[in-house]
Amino acid sequence: MSRIEGVLQTLKGQGRKALIPFITAGDPHPDETVGLMHTMVDAGVDIIELGVPFSDPMADGPVIQLACERALKQGTSLRRVLAMVSEFRKTNDTTPVVLMGYLNPIEAMGYEAFADAAVNAGVDGILTVDLPPEEADDIAPLFSHRGLDPIFLLAPTTTDERIRAIAGHSSGYVYYVSFKGVTGAAKINVDEVAEKVAHIHELTALPVGVGFGIRDAETAAAVGRVSDGVIVGSVLVDTIARNQADIDALKRALTDLLNPMREALDGLAS
Amino acid sequence: MSVKLTEEMLAALPDARGHFGAFGGRFVSETLMDSLMTLEQEYMRLKKDPEFQAAFDKDLADYVGRPSPLYFAERLTRETGGAQIWLKREDLNHTGAHKVNNTIGQALLASFLGKTRIIAETGAGQHGVATATVCARLGLECHVFMGADDVQRQSLNVYRMKLLGAQVHSVESGSRTLKDAMNDAMRDWVTNVDDTFYIIGTVAGPHPYPLLVRDFQSVIGRETRRQSLEKTGKLPDALVACVGGGSNAIGMFYPFLTDESVQLYGVEAGGHGIDTGEHAAPLCAGRPGVLHGNRTYLMEDDNGQIASTHSVSAGLDYPGVGPEHSWLKDIGRGNYVSVTDDEALEAFRMLTLVEGIMPALESAHAVAYAVKLAAKMDKDQMVVINISGRGDKDIHTVAQLDGIEL
Numbered sequence: 001m002s003r004i005e006g007v008l009q010t011l012k013g014q015g016r017k018a019l020i021p022f023i024t025a026g027d028p029h030p031d032e033t034v035g036l037m038h039t040m041v042d043a044g045v046d047i048i049e050l051g052v053p054f055s056d057p058m059a060d061g062p063v064i065q066l067a068c069e070r071a072l073k074q075g076t077s078l079r080r081v082l083a084m085v086s087e088f089r090k091t092n093d094t095t096p097v098v099l100m101g102y103l104n105p106i107e108a109m110g111y112e113a114f115a116d117a118a119v120n121a122g123v124d125g126i127l128t129v130d131l132p133p134e135e136a137d138d139i140a141p142l143f144s145h146r147g148l149d150p151i152f153l154l155a156p157t158t159t160d161e162r163i164r165a166i167a168g169h170s171s172g173y174v175y176y177v178s179f180k181g182v183t184g185a186a187k188i189n190v191d192e193v194a195e196k197v198a199h200i201h202e203l204t205a206l207p208v209g210v211g212f213g214i215r216d217a218e219t220a221a222a223v224g225r226v227s228d229g230v231i232v233g234s235v236l237v238d239t240i241a242r243n244q245a246d247i248d249a250l251k252r253a254l255t256d257l258l259n260p261m262r263e264a265l266d267g268l269a270s
Numbered sequence: 271m272s273v274k275l276t277e278e279m280l281a282a283l284p285d286a287r288g289h290f291g292a293f294g295g296r297f298v299s300e301t302l303m304d305s306l307m308t309l310e311q312e313y314m315r316l317k318k319d320p321e322f323q324a325a326f327d328k329d330l331a332d333y334v335g336r337p338s339p340l341y342f343a344e345r346l347t348r349e350t351g352g353a354q355i356w357l358k359r360e361d362l363n364h365t366g367a368h369k370v371n372n373t374i375g376q377a378l379l380a381s382f383l384g385k386t387r388i389i390a391e392t393g394a395g396q397h398g399v400a401t402a403t404v405c406a407r408l409g410l411e412c413h414v415f416m417g418a419d420d421v422q423r424q425s426l427n428v429y430r431m432k433l434l435g436a437q438v439h440s441v442e443s444g445s446r447t448l449k450d451a452m453n454d455a456m457r458d459w460v461t462n463v464d465d466t467f468y469i470i471g472t473v474a475g476p477h478p479y480p481l482l483v484r485d486f487q488s489v490i491g492r493e494t495r496r497q498s499l500e501k502t503g504k505l506p507d508a509l510v511a512c513v514g515g516g517s518n519a520i521g522m523f524y525p526f527l528t529d530e531s532v533q534l535y536g537v538e539a540g541g542h543g544i545d546t547g548e549h550a551a552p553l554c555a556g557r558p559g560v561l562h563g564n565r566t567y568l569m570e571d572d573n574g575q576i577a578s579t580h581s582v583s584a585g586l587d588y589p590g591v592g593p594e595h596s597w598l599k600d601i602g603r604g605n606y607v608s609v610t611d612d613e614a615l616e617a618f619r620m621l622t623l624v625e626g627i628m629p630a631l632e633s634a635h636a637v638a639y640a641v642k643l644a645a646k647m648d649k650d651q652m653v654v655i656n657i658s659g660r661g662d663k664d665i666h667t668v669a670q671l672d673g674i675e676l
């Protein structure tokens with residue numbers, strides 16, 4: 001069983017929902033990312049999605065675009081992100097880490113070389129936004145054969161036929177994108193999400209994480225009620241942007257954001 | 271390596287997933303997949319629909335003014351002292367470039383699909399103008415994304431688009447040029463996918479765009495083939511076209527791909543020179559990667575980050591290229607070369623002075639290479655240059671380089 005499956009199964013046994021933060025690796029500086037990861041673990045998160053910065057983040061809104069620009073300016077590369085995960089693993093071998101990003105940095109490194117390095121670093125899952133399963137026939141097996149979970153997106157526009165096919169290519173969890181749009185937009189409609197996620201649950205046994213548009217304890221609880229986990233991105237990245245000059249203040253701000261979300265999600269269990 | 275292409279081989283490309291050999295495909299986020307698959311199905315149906323094709327042909331004739339002439343550049347030929355140089359006059363199309371062939375076709379598609387809102391990216395502004403033009407004609411809402419730097423250097427076209435009723439969105443992110451405009455267009459599309467049709471301006475993007483843009487632009491090569499036979503009794507020996515994303519080039523080349531005797535030259539933007547790194551020539555100096563929905567040759571750094579590009583011509587200032595060109599390069603059917611900013615500017619002046627035809631700076635790249643090529647060829651041979659657009663939009667840029675304030 002992969003580390004991701006283990007964590008999600010334990011949570012399920014406890015009747016709890018996963019809190020999954022996303023931050024862009026290397027933002028505000030590559031030396032700070034591992035510390036931020038530990039801070040988030042201390043605040044009660046279950047799985048970390050670590051964004052690999054890309055020059056052309058087509059699926060992202062301005063907040064994560066700017067985070068990519070900051071991280072790249074500080075010399076963040078895919079290799080450097082893998083080094084961050086290795087560093088994180090020195091003191092944490094329980095919290096799963098999913099690398100999330102775009103295909104080209106992986107393609108440039110070479111798929112086999114990347115998959116080997118990711119396993120060695122202690123990465124658990126790979127989510128490439130611009131890699132639909134149709135193009136993943138040769139790539140996804142390189143990940144799964146090494147025990148890395150390939151995680152794919154589902155969207156409001158995904159047909160039933162595709163939901164089944166995509167779930168068939170995925171392990172760990174599937175990531176449901178809550179609305180048509182880019183990250184950071186604030187247009188989540190919880191009723192629509194509830195309906196679609198319930199439907200996805202009918203079509204696959206995989207846990208469903210929901211991301212895009214979750215920004216506080218209230219939206220986290222509303223979405224957590226109908227899914228297996230919530231992914232929180234832009235609001236954290238925006239907090240990093242606003243506190244980049246003072247790392248201690250930044251860590252406190254992240255904790256202050258995540259704690260109420262954790263409590264709200266755990267409040268659903270009782 | 272060079273492969274003899276047959277009609278059967280070409281009919282099988284792109285394959286069902288939009289691949290041209292190792293290139294192309296559909297690398298987009300899940301939200302767009304359904305739209306792309308619907309677009310593909312509808313296009314495959316309409317491609318064989320006589321009514322759709324008749325509507326397209328009629329618009330090309332009556333609205334665009336096709337066929338565009340194939341013109342013998344007698345004086346340029348004499349000055350060059352080699353092969354006969356002929357010009358395919360896409361600059362004479364309505365709106366002044368080849369871009370309109372494609373926007374007519376895609377706008378027709380959009381209306382068949384019942385979409386009411388159109389978005390487009392643009393570099394030089396020619397595709398933006400061509401899109402705004404068809405939207406004005408059909409009464410469609412039009413949004414054009416344009417890099418902030420390009421808004422600066424192509425201000426005339428920005429104003430033209432506004433006069434045509436389009437909203438121009440200046441894109442401040444990234445390198446503030448064409449690739450960033452395309453990023454923002456994709457972001458808009460994913461947000462408004464229900465009512466919006468994205469008219470991509472070149473043979474890049476996810477499947478089926480490279481296919482349908484190529485089909486719409488192939489009128490250039492079909493006419494050239496027929497006109498060449500009519501006027502000279504034979505096929506040209508060489509075709510020369512500039513390559514930004516590659517739509518005017520593929521439009522010219524495609525109907526000749528199985529004619530082995532016809533050499534194909536795609537001319538990329540060499541900028542300040544390939545060895546300076548400041549250029550926009552992925553086929554000459556890049557390597558395969560994935561950007562904007564397809565796998566193709568790209569300009570990127572060792573870490574797979576897309577490199578910023580440079581060209582004096584905004585329409586060529588793009589780090590990728592259509593996947594079919596990547597395939598033609600790898601099988602050895604296409605020759606891909608580059609000329610520098612300075613060579614293109616010199617060719618701009620030469621064609622203007624010698625033939626009274628002011629080419630777009632993009633097209634001037636093709637002129638610059640063709641003149642070098644023709645000089646080495648026999649006098650009974652024939653070179654056709656695709657003059658993809660007219661140069662009015664570039665007068666500001668040229669004047670500025672001359673130190674003249676207009």
Ligand SMILES: Cc1ncc(COP(=O)(O)O)c(C=O)c1O
Pocket residue numbers: 367368369393394395396397471472473512513514515516517518519584585586630632633658659660
């Ligand atoms: C006149 C002209 N030629 C060529 C191009 C380059 O595009 P493509 O390579 O798709 O023909 C442009 C793009 O703006 C253009 O305006």
